[in-house]
Amino acid sequence: MAAVQAALRAAAAAAAAAAAAVAGEQAGALHPAQITAAIRYCSTAEQLVVLIQQHVGSMDVRHLATAKMMLSRLRCRQPQAYAACVQHFAQFATADTPRNLSNVVYALCKAPAFNRQEHQAALQQQLMPASICHLSAANAQDISNVLYGMAFSGQQLQGHQMQQLMAAFADVRQQAKPQEVSNTLWAVATMGQQVPAAQLQQLLTAFVGVLQHAVPQDFSNTLWAVATMGQQMSSQQLQQLDDALAGTLQRASPQHVANTLWACAQLQFLPKRLLAAPGLAGLLQAGSAQGLANAAWACGQLGHRDEQLIGVVLTEVQQRLTAASSSSNTQALCNTCWAVAVLDLQQHAAQVLQMAQACSSMWSSTTAEEKRQLWQVHTWLLDFQPAGAQGLQGSLTEQQLQQCRAAWDKALQQTARQSGSDFQLSVLAAVHRLPITWQQQPQMEQLSVGSDGATTDGAMLLDITGRTAGGVLVAVEADGPSHFRRPDGGLMGSTQHRNRALAVRCYRLVSVPWFEWAKLQGAEQKQQQKQQQQQQQYLVRLFEQAGVLSPAAA
Template sequence: MAPGQRPLLHRILATLVAAYLPLVPQLATAKSCTMPLWACAKAGYWGGGLAAALLQRLGRDSGALLQEATDQGHANVWLSLSAAPAEVYEALGPTDELLGFSADSLLRMRVEDMGPQACSNVLLACSRLRYSRGDLLHHLTACLAAQPPAANHQAFANGLYALGELCEDCGHTPQPQDLRRLAAGVVGLLQAPQCSVSRGGYTAQAVSNMLLGCSKLGYSDPALLHPLAAAAGQAAGRMNEQALANSLYALGVLGCKDPAYAPAVQCLAAEVQQRLQQQPDVFIPQALSNILYALALLGCKDSAYAPAVQCLAAEVQKRLQRQPGAFKPQGLSNVLYALALLQPECGRQWSAVVELLAVECKQHSFAGFSAQGVSNSAWALEKLGYRSDQGLFAAAVVAAARPDMMRAFTAQGLSNLWLALARARHRPVAALLEGTIEASELLRTQATGQGCANMLWSLATLGAMYNRRLVDVLVKRLWELLPKRGELNGQDMANSLWALAAMGPDALFRYRRFVEQLLREVVGRWNELDPTAVGDGGVPFAPAALVQLWQVQEELAHADGCGELAGILAAAGGAAGSQQGSLLSAMQQVAIEDRGMVDGAMSDFQRQVVTGLGRLQRRQHLSEGVSSIASVSGEQVVEGMVGRVDVVVELAGGRRVALEVDGPWHFLANELHTRDRDGSTQLRDRQLERLFGVGNMVSVPYWEWGQLGRDEGAQEGYLLRLLGLAEDKR
């Protein structure tokens, strides 16, 4: 109907309603009520009091009139009520009792009494009304699934879509056998020539709706998804923009990464790109975010998808510049998460859009974000290199630490949030730690091996943030998961061991039984592998993990009660049938290579300190004929250390001092002007103090050096005091 004709239609209906309304109390058939009700709903006309009068007549005498209604008559009632605007629906009065009468009548109908269209229409109405009476929904689904293959294909499509909506909104789960039969019916119709998308059977919208329904049901049976995805690819050019977005989103959520889905995904992505190039504004913000999110979940990182991804990112940027606030919180989170997953190929070109997204998140203090949205956004922003604005991470922490938000977190969400904070070197407020501790039962029962390992690593990296009760929970969970193959990879084990080592000797001693089991698992995995492939894709003991294990080995050798544990890695041989050396030798070799990678390079800050020490040495020689500093060596390789020591100073009496020049990365980014170093730096300091002796390891925080300015005398005085060669009169 043309928009201009609606007023005329409503005037005609008003005349008819005025004549029909007095007759309603005496209406003797259900059809006399259901047909006018449906006509008014279809026309969007709710005036004159007719709808309320018809419903009242249908509900009189415990719904006696409804008992004679046909399946389509019942469907008309349900669809009419589901189409009523909210304010009209409230004015209609209580409808639950009437719907109950109708549901009872429908439940008494046999399969042969129920047509596919009526079944699907009532299911659609239930989804819109969020009506979750289980026996009715199961009965309707069973009746729809039992229809012969020649049944109306649109009814099958609507039914599958409605079940998805009911699952998402009401938690209704169809009976597996009914869902399988319904899926088989859909497949049969897809494969029937007269019902194929290309022959005018299923509409493009129906295909998209079925994919969306499957995603909300979590139904990922390839027997249905393969032909359904293929149909979506064929229909891409006929889909509207929302259907395109929904189709890709559904495939992404269902994890359709198998190569069999690639042609369909490529067709859909190409269609998105073409429309963006022809008419950029045609996609609403939610559709843009859902498409990007889907492509990320589908792993669309190769060159075939790059143009579409770039178009989407550019369009998001334009929308944010033109209309701040256009994206809802979930959309912002999805875009950030997608861009992070689609790195690194295009990441450098996204700095402008990432900046705009970060501004949106911070300005609104993550208001309206779900727990997962806060976690995903913080994780993505750090992953995208956005670490400089600590206020952003502070806002994320405040939002996450609210009691209602903490209760909504999943174990994975908590782990990802802590990982993001640790990588950004942001120490959160105590409330987040307290809330995480309160979520101990969730972590103990639901955390994955990787989640536990990442959280341990994060707590250790943030220095004093780890809590004994929380670490107990994480270790216990890891202990349970360790025997289950596939739960922990090599990096997870290395992260867990390194975290306990970074927490200090007391942590290694307290959890020594777990550490022993973890070490033996590391050795077992090493012996099963071909060590010639170490560092290759798919092999769990990459160089980073071996470096961590070397640091753990050094700590075990000096932790009270853990000396025998150091022998576990030391005794590990090479893999069977291989000429590769022992695990220990591999760890040592990687540690040596790690030292070599620095190649003697000095930062400008480090060079200033070395220059100041050399100048101090020369000045003492000139003025006193002898210097308290015998030698100064920058970038010194020291046996037992991973990486080079920034400066080794040998004093006149033979005393050697390790001097570390600590830039911002050694400190927590939101607590820069304190002496609280991150866990990695604390571990380094302990190892240096063991190698050089107590009191022979010192550091120069960058802000203390910066306060000295270019005053050479002040710099030399500072270095003398630092080395214990002059009285500290500050």
């Protein structure tokens, strides 16, 4: 009992000293426990600034780290307070612990934006080198905090610094929490860098191992990071994340879900559990216009024809436009229009016209990609609306439509100038060996013709196209991995859209999946003749299925 009473008296004394110090009534030196109590006692930035001014000289590294964290948390806008802590901390930096160093880096990076620039030199010249020197003693949280803080504040790391930090994090990955893994990957992606493939797989394996402790933001940040870095996850890893995330959806924010859908679309993975989750549309509806549009874009990209979700997005975007909400922008509008077109949701054509008209009124902010999206929407409307329809004419001005066409044509020209892949060249050679009489020999990278079967309309650039002696238009598409989603092998949205557009133009489509063609590739020269025979037999079957050849021709 006596020990407890003594502890209470000590705590009361420390609290009294803290209150006096914060009030500026105690100018004498404080002992460490009093400084700690005083920092925690501060409830306003002004109180903390007074404390720092009077007692910074008595603060040790832990006090300085805590003080800077509190300055950031209290949104202090007085740069002198940050500067005083940084200058005093510099005396200890090289001999400090990884935890204190990471806390200081994190606190400075999370400081209000106006202050970050002033601390850049200290971060780059003192704190980062010191942090790297202490990596052998750092744990996962220490390293993650440093990387996350630097990325959050817009800082960059030199290549060798990033390599050292990532190697050290990979070494302690088994002790890392889900947030530490996801924040680390997010930081690397935000800084525009990549993780070496072997390290990435180590970190993803570690993340999957602690999924039961992950929250929606951890899933979202991890997927977003991998997609943004342009790297890959296995279908099994993605499936595990989809299964686990579906169980935490009630704790997810609209942004977490929208970012997850966007990332899955970039990774060509259909998150069936997430998309089937009850209340998904309502959750997204509570988010931003950009988040709604990203969800629609993801559905379009993955060829997921969710009419309820798209309907919610369209209604919400329209309502916000009607309310003149500044949250609607051309990117959100164009992504939504494009998704409707790619998914062939013709019942929403009128809403698409209204959204395109909204784009017309803020045309100066449209990008080349958005103009290409609008041109695809325009051609879709012309293809599938009743005769006499004018597409986006009337929603966009003639000049705006011309700009959309120019952006589309430029992209096709750039693609046409690229050399054909070995896959395409191999398929073309096999097509030429088929028992078909051609009016127009099959050629690569030709523009499509319109529904009249003769006039070039430039809606698509075809891998291989020709016309048989009987006048049949044939499109042979060498469909590589980008045309197929995981895990079910279904066609991506753009590929489904292409197939419908080819049918409208009276093409007989022959799709050659890369994985089927790969089975027919021989490794040895002596197998070449057998390989060609197998390829020809395979193509004959595909041409028969497309109605170009009759079974008798085989």
